[in-house]
Amino acid sequence: MTPKPHAPKFHRATPTVRREALIEATLECLRKHGHDGVSARRIAAEAGVSAGLITHHFPSISALVAAAYETLAMRLLSSIQQHAIELDAGPRERLRRFFEASFAPALLEPGLFSTWLVFWSMIAHDAAVRAVQDRTYVAYRDALESLLGQLRASKGVPAFKLRPAGIALAALLDGLWIEASLNAEAFRPAEAVALCEDWVHALCYGALPSLLVQRPEGRARRAASSVGPE
Amino acid sequence: MTPKPHAPKFHRATPTVRREALIEATLECLRKHGHDGVSARRIAAEAGVSAGLITHHFPSISALVAAAYETLAMRLLSSIQQHAIELDAGPRERLRRFFEASFAPALLEPGLFSTWLVFWSMIAHDAAVRAVQDRTYVAYRDALESLLGQLRASKGVPAFKLRPAGIALAALLDGLWIEASLNAEAFRPAEAVALCEDWVHALCYGALPSLLVQRPEGRARRAASSVGPE
DNA sequence: CTCACTGTTTGACAACTGTACAGCTGGTGT
DNA sequence: ACACCAGCTGTACAGTTGTCAAACAGTGAG
Numbered sequence: 265m266t267p268k269p270h271a272p273k274f275h276r277a278t279p280t281v282r283r284e285a286l287i288e289a290t291l292e293c294l295r296k297h298g299h300d301g302v303s304a305r306r307i308a309a310e311a312g313v314s315a316g317l318i319t320h321h322f323p324s325i326s327a328l329v330a331a332a333y334e335t336l337a338m339r340l341l342s343s344i345q346q347h348a349i350e351l352d353a354g355p356r357e358r359l360r361r362f363f364e365a366s367f368a369p370a371l372l373e374p375g376l377f378s379t380w381l382v383f384w385s386m387i388a389h390d391a392a393v394r395a396v397q398d399r400t401y402v403a404y405r406d407a408l409e410s411l412l413g414q415l416r417a418s419k420g421v422p423a424f425k426l427r428p429a430g431i432a433l434a435a436l437l438d439g440l441w442i443e444a445s446l447n448a449e450a451f452r453p454a455e456a457v458a459l460c461e462d463w464v465h466a467l468c469y470g471a472l473p474s475l476l477v478q479r480p481e482g483r484a485r486r487a488a489s490s491v492g493p494e
Numbered sequence: 495m496t497p498k499p500h501a502p503k504f505h506r507a508t509p510t511v512r513r514e515a516l517i518e519a520t521l522e523c524l525r526k527h528g529h530d531g532v533s534a535r536r537i538a539a540e541a542g543v544s545a546g547l548i549t550h551h552f553p554s555i556s557a558l559v560a561a562a563y564e565t566l567a568m569r570l571l572s573s574i575q576q577h578a579i580e581l582d583a584g585p586r587e588r589l590r591r592f593f594e595a596s597f598a599p600a601l602l603e604p605g606l607f608s609t610w611l612v613f614w615s616m617i618a619h620d621a622a623v624r625a626v627q628d629r630t631y632v633a634y635r636d637a638l639e640s641l642l643g644q645l646r647a648s649k650g651v652p653a654f655k656l657r658p659a660g661i662a663l664a665a666l667l668d669g670l671w672i673e674a675s676l677n678a679e680a681f682r683p684a685e686a687v688a689l690c691e692d693w694v695h696a697l698c699y700g701a702l703p704s705l706l707v708q709r710p711e712g713r714a715r716r717a718a719s720s721v722g723p724e
Numbered sequence: 725c726t727c728a729c730t731g732t733t734t735g736a737c738a739a740c741t742g743t744a745c746a747g748c749t750g751g752t753g754t
Numbered sequence: 755a756c757a758c759c760a761g762c763t764g765t766a767c768a769g770t771t772g773t774c775a776a777a778c779a780g781t782g783a784g
Contacts, residue, residue, distance in 0.1 A: 504749080546744085549744075
């Protein structure tokens, strides 16, 4: 054997780069091993690095996972949003594209579900993870409410309460995503998209009673201060 | 101190009883500790029993968890169903009671969500848990489809495809339950019930196009034509 | 070239894990 | 009163785990 005279035993990296590499390795570990992937040694091995390095760059394993959570959640959301925003498309079409992106093959990969379960299960114990969850959930619902807001501003769409509408649509999307992740054969992605579109259709149709804003029609005649068109 | 002359060091039980006690202890452990509750020693301690007894009654820890999954899932479903079935009530009212039961305080307890996450996260690795998941999910959707079937048989309700309707309603329920479990302050249980009722309302109104059965001749309902902005 | 800085490794630590198994014991049938 | 044995215990085992102090070695500056 000819020993190489100059084989560096490790590579130095700037803290930022190393932290990002560790986060990436964490995501890969969670994707592949689920809960068992939350292991300093496993993540370090995935990153091609020693285990002790993790504690050197992150206060704890859970802090690393929390950082990975934030990275993945924001990445996915912006990916879906980017797919949804088509310049010359109406609100209805944008929502459809949002749904499509939500049930694209990359989103239905089993490893992604395993990863998400790890994040969710850490919420109860770890405050940092809980904080990430709160932030990303707000961002997700804001994205939906923005699209729904554009829809509401369209002609022929009855006024509806934005916040509960966002909640319901987010729940429908989440629920379908989970069902599809739990049992890939239960239904096809196109069906999920159609079911979401159905809900939007019903919303535009005014067929979701509890979401409609109360139009004080009866009182408006008595109270002359009403400015709405009659 | 007067030492009791005859303090039995352990209590004998018939296998069936002991197994059920272990399952109950498992559920309690998962409820309290989530993923960390999956531990032979912890479960044994909860049951007031030595750790070795678990391997004596169950081939492995995951088999015990799978049994606990089946027990809890069936218990919850039959509890909800029992609450939903009111003798002199129409299908619409029964569905409303089903929703109510789904968002009762007992169902929104944080420990229940932690427990469920453990079950779900084991699906990917353990075949027995996966089998339980498949079975219980079918039972759950069957229960919904049964109620929806009664609804469809009602007067004034348009024909709709039962299976995708069950899928959508199950997803909406699951999604709302998860959102509520993740963030108890996001919305009140009554809102969740209202959103589910809205969906049923839209279904009865024929406002969910992809669920409507294609009527070859004289489709009178206007829901098939888009009313929203396009 | 040498030095110092600092990212990285190493090894050790105590506390866990699931499972196996030899032996003890409670309570029942005789 | 006795014996049996199923149910149960306790220990042992080979693995894990996260964290940390100390030693190490790349790498750029002087």
